Amino acid sequence: MLIKEEILMMVTVLMPVYNAGEFLREAMDSILNQTYEEFEFLIINDGSTDSSVNIIESYEDERIKLVHNTENMGLIKTLNKGIEIARGKYIVRMDADDIAETNRIETQVNFMESNDDVAVAGSNGVIFLSDKPMIKKPTDFPIRYTEIRCRLLFESPIMHPAVIMRKNVLLENNYRYRDEYKDTEDYGLWVEIAKDHKIVNIPKKLLRYRIVSSSMTNQALKKMSDRIRVMKKIYILGLDYLGVEYSEDELDIHAEIALSSTLKHFQYTKRSVEKWLHKLIAANNFIGRYKSEIFNREIAEQYFNVCVYNGTYVDYKNSKFANYNPKSFFTYMKLKSAVRIKQMVR
Structure with missing residues (x-):
């Protein structure tokens, strides 16, 4: 009997890339230099027009699997594509401008293997400004599922690029990033998952989260009326559940x-x-x-x-x-x- 290729690997690191050349090498190095070494590094190029592809192709590491979108599909469709083609039991999210601590994957895999009732595990970290690196803010997210469920009624206490997710939970329940929650698509996903599955935060700082002036979150904040309109759709999910x-x-x-x-x-x-x-x-x-x-x-x-x-x-x-x-x-x-x-x- 043939074993399906999808279950042969423990971890897929999923990283979408779109014109991320400025910080991409630093992000990739932080993944490739992990203490946990056995993983598939699935990088999906979403139609980059800068130096991103050249940077990725300059690495000679067999763990890297570079996939090209035929056109710019946007983050939501790219992430959903990544969920479908990832071969790992676990999907570790990573953004192309952040920095993973060297023990991040090892810590998260060990945690998930010891807590089989957890569907998603994030972590704490440090937020910093790319143009003002001296300004840093350690995160202080709730740790327990019981606390996170309540917080989700108002905001996302999960740092998106710091999560590890069980692929089978996503597939079996048709959990995906939704277009109607654009720019806050992770928040909508956590609200849906948390209704029936455990989401927690590992009490360790495993990611350095970079804020750049052109980031989607930053842009969304500048368009507050649009942001409120989208966020209200997610609030409705929580209020209806209550x-x-x-x-x-x-x-x-x-x-x-x-x-x-x-x-x-x-x-x-x-x-x-x-x-x-x-x-x-x-x-x-x-x-x-x-x-x-x-x-x-x-x-x-x-x-x-x-x-x-x-x-x-x-x-x-x-x-x-x-x-x-x-x-x-x-x-x-x-x-x-x-x-x-x-x-x-x-």
Whole structure:
């Protein structure tokens, strides 16, 4: 009996490339110099017109598998193509401008082999600006699945190019990146997967995530109205899963809460924000979708952030949310003072 080629390999590192010549060699070297050496490095060239292909072809490493799209297909279609042709049991995502720590793959494979109930595992890392390398921001994502599920109601606590995924879970459940979530396609994917499968973060810094001025996330932030429109589609997935009814105004309030750190102007009062968040708690108490202690703490965290960006510490201290997640004035001021740096690296 012939064994299918798809299951002969443990790891596929999937890296789409489009005009990434400036940082590509550094990204490739960080993968090829891993402590874990047995993998397929699947690089999909999405119609690059710069030096990217020449850089890739300059490597003489049999692990590299270079595939060319016949035309520029965009990130979503390229990633989905990669999922289909990857031969690994695990798919390790990598972007062409980031830097993987040398033990990244080894750490993630060992973790997944020891936790067969986990579908996706991300990690923490360090975010840095390409043009201002001295400005760095260590990430502090939630680790546990129970916490991540709650956070996904508002944002993605998963660093996309830092994940390792089980290919069979993606294929068997038809999980793919969706066009309707363009520029936040990973967030939409995590929300879909987390309904029925575990997503966690490994508590180690395994990736250095580069922010460049031309990055898609950066561009999307500049087009905030378009970003909110797409994000609301993902929020709807989470709200429907929670079983809460919402008006268009309430959906807008939810978006304003979730995106509070990126907004310059706020439309809704803190009273309306509080009312909506209490409605979410009531819905969860009724349906029991999330553990109430963890869910309530996350709701309180969101209100605390709103008070940092559009309020005062007293607003939070005097709210009922402070009972779920007590916060000190020192914590408030520390976050308040970090607002400017945080906005620079988002």
